[in-house]
Amino acid sequence: MALLDRSAWYDLARTTEWTPTYITADELFPPEMSGGEGIPDEVWATYDEPYKVTYREYVDVQRQKDAGAYSVKAALERNDLYNKADAGWISILKEHYAAVALVEYGAALQESRFVRWSKAPGMRNMATFGMLDEMRHGQIQLFFPHEYINKDRQFDWSHQTMWTNNWVALGARHYFDDIMMTRDAVETSIYANFAFETGFTNLQFIGLSGDAANAGDFTFSKLIQSIQSDEARHAQLGTPLLQMLIENGQVAKAQNHIDVSFWRSYRLFTILSGIPMDYYVPLDVRESSFKEFMQEWIVTQFIKSIEDLGLKKPWYWDIFMRDLDEHHHGQHLGTYSWRPTLWWNPAAGVSPEERDWLEEKYPGWNDTFGKVWDVMIDNFATGRDEKTIPGTLPMVCNVSQLPIVGTPGRSLHDNTLVHEGRKYHFASEVDKWIFEQDPERYKHHKNLIDRFLGGDIQPANLEGTLEYMGLGTISEGGVDAHNYLWVDAYKKRLVPAS
């Protein structure tokens, strides 16, 4: 059967629109679900997605992508990557799958809301494919780690994490609920598709892909390349909406959406990408530092895309640039120190050679974060095990839900706010500013410390907290990825010369 050329029918099919007669336009597209107040009705039909695809084309390409990823997995299963790969790399897999797989199903719901509620017919059409993309991402990122569960129960977190009260899950849920699940179609697309997907998924999915190939994990490399090829398409959903806001006198609102989402995304990715890239990826296969990846993908490319639209860098740009040298180093010290609270085994990444690399990439590291590691290493090297895990909890930010960290002696600071009689703590003045943008949105949430002090966690000690987080239930918590073998180099230095 002859097929019409796509260009002959696509625009007509895409712009086929509802004409409500029994209900009002607001009942068809309720403002709280659809958003876009102040955008004239005739503007929605002008939404022009930059990436056009038909269902037939989509299915054909997606089938090829799946065939490619699954066939690489099948071919390499006998390679026994789990036992051959560096333990730091295995930890990256555990952290990635658990933090990402179920969120992909959340993203499918996000896209499905666009399919129903977006007032722009072009967006509804494109989001249908985005929804199918995210279903594929959820399925494939649950299937791939499944082969490891019989070797290591920590891989079970791939499916379990988002149902637990693990502190990393609290942070991820707070973030994704904020940007992806609880806003109208216009805001969600700017927060999630434009700021998060355009900017930050590149970091994890392209940045880590090169490291994966270098580490010999071609299965993971192929998988995340396959996923990113979808992200690159549906991430573009938000750009036409930003243009609409700007062209219809809502520049300040567009800028505010970018400023909030950019910082929230950045802080979460210090855990998801920052720590693995600078500490877990084996030194001999590391492509770039987290800061270098950030400079390439975010500082250069993403900011160009913002400025091309006529928007500005976020107001906190100087703070952000300083933070690139600091925050994820503090978060690594925190996650490693409280390693029993993790579902993966963190690599310390501070052997003498690795410290040289850190000092080269982050001048001054040895005089700041390195001094804390000196104390910890001394405890490991001299067998003071009781000193290697803190006996209390860190203070946690009421926006990012991450521990409040800083550069020792320089930038550690508690930013506080009393709102309706309750005191909130923030990890930065930007987190505090985000709270102030919409206190109604954020004020009810209780972070881990609020729950601990409020009696929600019993018994109120480290053991009770671990159980609350699912450690010891789903799997055991984290231990050093390399069984402290890296400490040997420091032990030798303690042996007096004969």
Place this chain on the structure above:
Amino acid sequence: MALFPISSKFDGDFVLKLVPVDTENTIDEVAAAAAEHSVGIHVPDQPGKVIRARAQGSNQPFPRDMRLADTGLEPTDTVEFYFSEA
């Protein structure tokens, strides 16, 4: 007597830590409780020195024998701890 959580910002540490103390504790006792979670864990000891405490952002340390209840601090306020000659 009442349990009173504070946030400890110990000089040289990288993270704020939750430290449970008591309203009847003196500042020296509060400092000792904070030190238990930082000194020798993330911060090197400085034998021979004392640990002083002040409200975050303040220049003046609290008197060492002052009761926590008399400092004006609220629960979960951040207290800065630092080694001092006296």
